[in-house]
Amino acid sequence: MLYLWIAPRRATSVNTRSTRLSRLLSYGKSPKSNTDVYSVISIPRADIYRFGEAHPSPPLFKDVEWEVKDGQTWAVVGPEKTALLETLLGHHRVAPNPPAGLFPFLTARTPPFDPHDTVSIVSFSTRNRRPGAPAGGAFYDYSARYGAVREEDRITLRESLPSQTRLGEEVTDADVRGVAGKLELEGFLELPLVALSNGQTRRASVMRELLERPRLLILDEPLTGLDVIQRPILLDLLYNLHIHHTPRILLGLRPQDALPKWITHLAIAKDGTVKTGLRDSLDYVVASHTSKDGTLLKNKTQNEAKRGKEVVSLKGVRVAYHDRQVLNDINWTIREGDRWHLHGPNGSGKTTLLSLITGDHPQSYVQKHLQLFGQPRKRLATAQLQQRIGHVSPELYNAFPRRQPGLSVREAIATGFESTFSYRPRTQAMDDRIDELLAELGPAAWGKTKDAKKWDEQPFANLTPGEQSVALLLRALTNRPSLLILDEVFAGMDDRMVEVAKAYLRDRLDETQAVVFVTHWEEEVPWAGARRIRLGDGSAELMYID
Ligand SMILES: Nc1ncnc2c1ncn2[C@@H]1O[C@H](COP(=O)(O)OP(=O)(O)OP(=O)(O)O)[C@@H](O)[C@H]1O
Numbered sequence: 125m126l127y128l129w130i131a132p133r134r135a136t137s138v139n140t141r142s143t144r145l146s147r148l149l150s151y152g153k154s155p156k157s158n159t160d161v162y163s164v165i166s167i168p169r170a171d172i173y174r175f176g177e178a179h180p181s182p183p184l185f186k187d188v189e190w191e192v193k194d195g196q197t198w199a200v201v202g203p204e205k206t207a208l209l210e211t212l213l214g215h216h217r218v219a220p221n222p223p224a225g226l227f228p229f230l231t232a233r234t235p236p237f238d239p240h241d242t243v244s245i246v247s248f249s250t251r252n253r254r255p256g257a258p259a260g261g262a263f264y265d266y267s268a269r270y271g272a273v274r275e276e277d278r279i280t281l282r283e284s285l286p287s288q289t290r291l292g293e294e295v296t297d298a299d300v301r302g303v304a305g306k307l308e309l310e311g312f313l314e315l316p317l318v319a320l321s322n323g324q325t326r327r328a329s330v331m332r333e334l335l336e337r338p339r340l341l342i343l344d345e346p347l348t349g350l351d352v353i354q355r356p357i358l359l360d361l362l363y364n365l366h367i368h369h370t371p372r373i374l375l376g377l378r379p380q381d382a383l384p385k386w387i388t389h390l391a392i393a394k395d396g397t398v399k400t401g402l403r404d405s406l407d408y409v410v411a412s413h414t415s416k417d418g419t420l421l422k423n424k425t426q427n428e429a430k431r432g433k434e435v436v437s438l439k440g441v442r443v444a445y446h447d448r449q450v451l452n453d454i455n456w457t458i459r460e461g462d463r464w465h466l467h468g469p470n471g472s473g474k475t476t477l478l479s480l481i482t483g484d485h486p487q488s489y490v491q492k493h494l495q496l497f498g499q500p501r502k503r504l505a506t507a508q509l510q511q512r513i514g515h516v517s518p519e520l521y522n523a524f525p526r527r528q529p530g531l532s533v534r535e536a537i538a539t540g541f542e543s544t545f546s547y548r549p550r551t552q553a554m555d556d557r558i559d560e561l562l563a564e565l566g567p568a569a570w571g572k573t574k575d576a577k578k579w580d581e582q583p584f585a586n587l588t589p590g591e592q593s594v595a596l597l598l599r600a601l602t603n604r605p606s607l608l609i610l611d612e613v614f615a616g617m618d619d620r621m622v623e624v625a626k627a628y629l630r631d632r633l634d635e636t637q638a639v640v641f642v643t644h645w646e647e648e649v650p651w652a653g654a655r656r657i658r659l660g661d662g663s664a665e666l667m668y669i670d
Pocket residue numbers: 269270315318319320321322323324349445448450468469470471472473474475476477
């Protein structure tokens with residue numbers, strides 16, 4: 125067993141504790157001196173196995189030697205980083221068991237802390253079920269946030285916060301305001317959770333964990349979905365928390381995440397090994413994800429004079445919730461063959477704007493000018509509209525059904541033909557199209573040769589998060605839709621999957637297909653000459669590069 129110690133609940137007064145929580149979360153204090161320097165993480169030399177797998181099955185990692193000392197700042201990187209982080213959470217077996225426990229700083233103290241109570245993870249690589257979503261993996265209606273909020277979705281951010289820490293201490297209003305302020309969430313505390321944007325939701329998850337006051341907080345891919353302004357704010361906050369031990373922080377970073385300056389050490393999990401050491405002593409290069417050939421769009425339809433027919437036309441579009449104006453007077457025309465990069469800070473209204481185009485937003489019916497595929501939105505049934513749009517988004521990813529055993533990968537991809545979320549019988553032509561897409565974008569293309577043939581037969585829910593993202597991209601492509609909306613489409617994918625998907629989007633789409641690509645990472649955009657539309661302060665700014 126991984127966790128050897130059970131900590132007795134501590135009996136310190138609630139008020140003293142919560143005052144201390146507020147104090148420790150504040151900036152500008154020097155770290156407390158720590159004469160008892162314990163190892164934070166210790167794996168002297170061990171192999172790591174999946175639980176339940178009999179000897180002599182090959183280990184997940186062989187000959188791991190990893191020691192994280194107080195005062196060091198570590199990031200875990202590499203294609204197998206999530207498995208290494210899972211090991212810290214007790215999901216895998218460490219053999220032999222580290223004699224002082226995996227976390228000597230917790231277990232070597234008197235009385236010891238139980239890591240179950242004091243080590244937490246916020247993971248954006250394996251996405252969590254949205255609070256309020258049905259248990260058991262059934263599909264839920266992610267468009268609920270756009271209409272009248274239902275009773276069960278009414279829970280606000282403030283109501284979703286813990287009232288007690290992991291160790292039973294009270295979380296006060298001052299604690300909540302302190303953390304909300306640092307994560308720029310003060311203005312959202314009274315909003316229903318469903319109303320929060322993707323970036324706001326991610327910051328809210330970090331907030332919840334901080335209020336629970338773990339002793340070690342692991343953040344897997346914390347920069348996913350954050351805009352360029354929020355990234356340094358979050359990293360600064362994490363660094364300050366780390367040096368004050370409130371709590372200690374361990375980061376899991378994606379290949380394209382620049383290493384924060386304050387990271388001193390790396391653990392690289394790759395090919396069944398874990399290399400550890402000072403960051404400069406290891407051979408680790410951040411992936412650039414820029415287009416390999418760097419050429420501008422060859423597609424002639426980017427030229428204004430030769431642009432194709434209108435696919436979407438918006439004039440004077442507005443969306444407001446009570447006194448909160450989210451979109452104000454937006455004008456935008458998308459034409460056949462266009463490649464758009466839609467960007468803007470977290471909460472600027474990107475998802476809202478796209479939900480008008482996909483017909484998910486009830487206010488799409490009341491816009492003065494919203495023409496889709498040459499017709500007013502009102503004249504198009506939503507189902508008919510959605511069959512012409514291939515759509516990937518974090519909201520759709522989270523809502524996609526993951527019942528066990530549920531849909532197979534092939535069945536999940538096939539739901540794209542009718543833009544549904546449940547099993548539909550397939551024709552031979554549909555299977556042929558799926559085979560074609562699998563050959564170009566599936567496991568054989570990103571180098572997973574083992575079991576590649578059977579990849580599409582397994583349950584969708586069993587895929588890794590990156591593989592699920594690939595399957596949902598295939599789902600969006602099945603119908604050769606006139607409009608593709610790709611919102612954070614590469615989330616969770618590894619380097620190779622991203623390269624393959626980018627090459628496909630660059631070279632294999634039909635000339636007439638229009639694409640709206642949403643990302644906070646400029647380097648993810650597959651086309652060097654994409655048009656740009658930026659949202660901010662409720663309005664839009666257009667940039668054409670021809
Ligand atoms: N029902 C609602 N009531 C009040 N505000 C809402 C509601 N729904 C959305 N909002 C607000 O509208 C704003 C725009 O949200 P949206 O999801 O469109 O942002 P975004 O640009 O996609 O953000 P991100 O980059 O974080 O995904 C957010 O500030 C959000 O809190």
